[in-house]
Amino acid sequence: MKTTSPQVALVTGASSGIGKAATLTLADAGFTVIGTSRDTSRIAPGNGVTFLDLDVTSDESVAGVVEQVLDRFGRLDVLVNNAGIGGNGAAEEFSVAQTQNVFDVNVFGLIRMTKAVLPHMRARGSGRIINVSSVAGFVPNPFMANYVATKHAVEGYSESLDHEVREHGVRVLRVQPGPVNTPFDANQVQADTPLAVYAHRRGVFEDVMRETMRGGDDPAVVAKVIAAAATDPKPKLRYTAGSTASRVSVLRRILPARAFDKSVRKLNRMGR
Numbered sequence: 001m002k003t004t005s006p007q008v009a010l011v012t013g014a015s016s017g018i019g020k021a022a023t024l025t026l027a028d029a030g031f032t033v034i035g036t037s038r039d040t041s042r043i044a045p046g047n048g049v050t051f052l053d054l055d056v057t058s059d060e061s062v063a064g065v066v067e068q069v070l071d072r073f074g075r076l077d078v079l080v081n082n083a084g085i086g087g088n089g090a091a092e093e094f095s096v097a098q099t100q101n102v103f104d105v106n107v108f109g110l111i112r113m114t115k116a117v118l119p120h121m122r123a124r125g126s127g128r129i130i131n132v133s134s135v136a137g138f139v140p141n142p143f144m145a146n147y148v149a150t151k152h153a154v155e156g157y158s159e160s161l162d163h164e165v166r167e168h169g170v171r172v173l174r175v176q177p178g179p180v181n182t183p184f185d186a187n188q189v190q191a192d193t194p195l196a197v198y199a200h201r202r203g204v205f206e207d208v209m210r211e212t213m214r215g216g217d218d219p220a221v222v223a224k225v226i227a228a229a230a231t232d233p234k235p236k237l238r239y240t241a242g243s244t245a246s247r248v249s250v251l252r253r254i255l256p257a258r259a260f261d262k263s264v265r266k267l268n269r270m271g272r
Contacts, residue, residue, distance in 0.1 A: 005032075005073075005074070005075070006030055006031060006032045007030070007031050007032070007075075007077040007078065008031065008032045008033075008034070008069065008073045008075050008076050008077050008078070009026045009031040009032070009033050009034070009077065009078035009079075009080065009230065010033075010034045010036065010065075010066075010069055010076060010078070010079050010080065010117075011023050011026070011033065011034070011035050011036065011080040011082055012036050012054060012056055012079075012080065012081055012082050012083035012109075012113060013036070013037065013082040013083030013084060014035030014036055014037055014043075014049075014051070014082070015035075015037035015038075015039075015040070015042065015043055016182065016183065017180065017182035017183070017184065017219050018082055018132060018177065018180060018182065018219045018222045018223065018226075019035065019037075019080075019082040019083070020035070020219070021218075021219035021220045021222065021223035022080055022082060022222070022223040022226045022227070023035040023047075023049045024047055024049070024223070025220065025223035025224060025226065025227045026078070026080075026223075026226070026227055026230065027047055027048050027049055029227050029230070029231060031077075031078065031230070032050075032073060033048070033049045033050070034049070034050045034051070034052060034069055034073075035049050035050070035051050035052075036051070036052050036053070036054035036065060036083075037051065037053070037054065038053065038054070038055055039053060040052060040053050052065050052068065052069075053065075054083075056083050056105060056109030056110070056112060056113060057104045057105060057108070057109055057112075059112060062109075062112045062113055062116050063116055066113075066116040066117055066120075070120060075120075075124065076117055076120055076121070076127070077121075077126065077127055077128065078127070078128045078129075078130065078230045079113060079114070079117050079127075079128070079129045079130065080130045080132065080226055080230075081109075081110040081113055081114065081129065081130065081131045081132060082132040083105060083109055083110075084105060084106045084109075084132070084150075085102060085105050085106065085147075085187070085188065085189055086144065086147045086184055086185070086187070086188035086189065087099075087102050087144060087145075087146040087147045087188060087189045087191070088143065088144070088185075088188040088189065088190055088191065088202075088205075088206065088209070089143060089190060089191025089194065089198070089202060090142075090143055090145070090191065090195070090198040090201075090202065091145035091146060092195065092198070093191035093192075093193050093194050093195055093198060093202075094146055094191050094192065094193070095192050095193055098189065098191070098192045099146050101189070102146050102147065102150060102189060103146075103149075103150055103153075106147070106150035106151070106153075106154065107150050107153045107154060107157070110131060110154060110157075111157065114129055114161070114172075117129065118165065118170065121165075121168075121169075121170045122165065122168045122169075122170060124169075125168065125169035126169045126170070127169070127170045127171075128170070128171050128172075128173060128229070128230055128235070129158075129161075129170065129171070129172045129173070130173050130174075130175060130226055130229045130230060131154055131157075131158045131172065131173070131174050131175070132175050132177070132222075132226070133151050133154045133155055133158070133174045133175065133176045133238075134151045134176060134177060134178075135176055135177070135178050135240075135244070135245050135248050135249070136148045136151040136152075137151035137152055137154060137155040137174070137176060138152075138155065138176070138249070138252055139248060139252055139260075139264070140264055141264075141268075142201075142205065142264075142265075142268050142270065143198075143201070143202055143205040143268075144205075147188075154174070155174060158172050158173070158174050159172075159174070159237065162237065171235055173229045173235055173236070173237065173238070173239065174237070174238040174239070175222065175225050175226055175229055175238075175239045175241055176238055176239065176240045176241060176245055176249070177217070177222045177225075177240075177241040177242055177245055178216065178217065178240075178241070178242045178243070178244030178245035178246075178248060179212045179213055179215065179216030179217065179242075179244055180213070180216045180217050180218075180219055180221075180222055180242070181213060181214060181215070181216045181217065181218060181219070182213070182216075182219055184213060185206075185209045185210055185213045201270070204268070204269050204270075205268060208267070208268055208269060216242070216244070217241070217242035217243070217244070221241060221242050222241040222242065225239045225240075225241040226241075251263070
């Protein structure tokens, strides 16, 4: 009797939050799952998920992990690019070097992973690369300009790449969560050159961000959408995840630009 091995999924940034939930949901869906993080020694083993150390900012680390997965499992069907960091502060308060660090994780880390798995997926004639973007990929957010810029970059890169590789059986899909109840806000990179002129507004933003995150969706909500993107027979180009993301996506499309701009400022407790 002919048997087929389970599909293999690799999830970056899997130590907590969305990434951790995604590993569990994909495992429940029948995937062999490899979760990665900079330091997996702190992750309790279990649930049938294999964990590997990975630094997405290192070419050598990325190449080594992908090679290890292929050597051990013989295939890689789904890559979930979830690893990312936030940035808290006015754009003027971030040095260029610090901004480059945020881009190195959120954009170039994703590109490194994608380039490492594409040759294998093309050769097999199948595969899905699922990039965890954000509502910040299509809407602005004051005091998060650098983070928002990275997500806009992920959106453009993903959609363009999908056109290039689709004829080779590979799809590049985007999952766009809204606020998620994770420690994301507490782990953001803080601006390295803070300016007094922005201090008050930055403090207001931090309050808004804290309230928004605590009222956000459970990571399992996003994980379920990631699993759908990994398994849908006819995948969508993008998947909004959670009620806020869906609502904001609709408002962005139907509201006049001036009205949407006003709503962003009101949400962030800013003046006219």
